[in-house]
Amino acid sequence: MVPLRLLPQFAVAHGAGQVQMFFFERAACCHLPSDFTLYTCQYNSSEYPDEQRQYMELVKVCCRANCKRCSFVTSESAFSSQSYFWDIALMFLSGILYLTLVITWERRPETLNCIRNLLQPLHTPHVARVKRHVAIQANVRHPTILAEQKHVEAIIDQFRSPEVTVKPGGLVLNGISLTERGQYFPAMYLYVAPGEVFGIVGRLHSGRSTVLKAIAGIKQVQSGDIYINAIDLKNKRAEYLKQIGYCPQTNPIISNLTVREMLTLLARLKGLHPQEVDEEVTYVAETVGLLRLQQRTVSKLQ
Known part of the structure; x- marks a missing residue:
């Protein structure tokens, strides 16, 4: 990712x-x-x-x-067309050669050890090759990633400096590392400034959802720190979570509650003071146009 x-x-x-x-x-x-x-x-x-x-x-x-x-470039060169032919031909010849080696292996036991040594790299477990590939990727740091790391480290220095009275806002990932389903994601550095719209793009199982869960406080990081508006998730979790608005893939709505009951539940989970809940629920319902529907059950909303 x-x-x-x-x-x-x-x-x-x-x-x-x-x-x-x-x-x-x-x-x-x-x-x-x-x-x-x-x-x-x-x-x-x-x-x-x-x-x-x-x-x-x-x-x-x-x-x-x-x-x-x-x-x-939309047209295909003659060389590319010919290369496809030779690729298929080489694949066919390689298959014939491999089949010949297998037959020889069975018929001539005296060559068993020699062929086994030659083919040993081809029979290396796939999982071991994948882990080695991931380890190699973890050691190779793209220049843009190194630049982002230096930027984040400079912001962390401002957080820790008593001379800086106004701390930088936004989201900061300071060298967080994660594990998910046996896969290890090495130290990540990221800064998203206030007002910036940011998206994470990646292949399947590249760690996109894992990073978002860590930012939302759902997934615990192995190392590193996460900040929002200079508030540390590790040391000021309750205050940090008040800064978060999280929309998961699965809708966490209780269908038999009314609109107002659902908003009240979310306000309490967010940690609002009991005296502030009613006022905040009314404000949110009016802002999104649900004030006239606040007594309707969620299951009846379209």
Whole structure:
């Protein structure tokens, strides 16, 4: 999982209605960060969740973009076509060779030890290879990740400095490491400034939900610290959780409660003072247009 900022956004003025949308879709590719495009082009669309797959397929159009001339390579060269033929031919010949080795293995026991030594790397357990690959990736730090780490460390210094009276706001992940289903996610550094809209993009089982659970205080981190508006989750958990608004994938609504009862329950879980609950519930219901429906059960809402 890699933190990515999609800036600047590509905007189209109202007066450009005569220009073909086809051109804008291609021109937008040259406004995407190169790191994001390279990361997306490394993987197949099938490796992304269903809700992200359609967007990743649109971004993959940019894999063929030549931003120096803002053009696209759509035709396939003769060399590429021939390379496909040779790839298939080599696969076929490799299969025949492997089958021959297996038959020889069975018919000539004296060559068993020799062939076993030759084929030992091919029979290494898949899990061991995956763990080694993950370990290698953990040791390789992309320059953008190192830059983010330095930025976060500078903010942490401001948190701990008594001379800085106004602490930086926003979300800070300071070297947090997590484990999920036996998979280890190494130290992560991230800073999201106040008012910034930030999204996490990644393949299946890349740790997206795990990081969000850690930020929401649901998942415990193995090491590192999480701050929101200079409030530490580890040492000031109750105050930290008051800063969080979390919308999980599964809707945590009790259908037989009324709208007001549900909002009251959430207000109490958030830790509001009992004297503030009624006023806050009325304010929220009025803000989202549910004041006239506050006595209706949640199951009857459309």
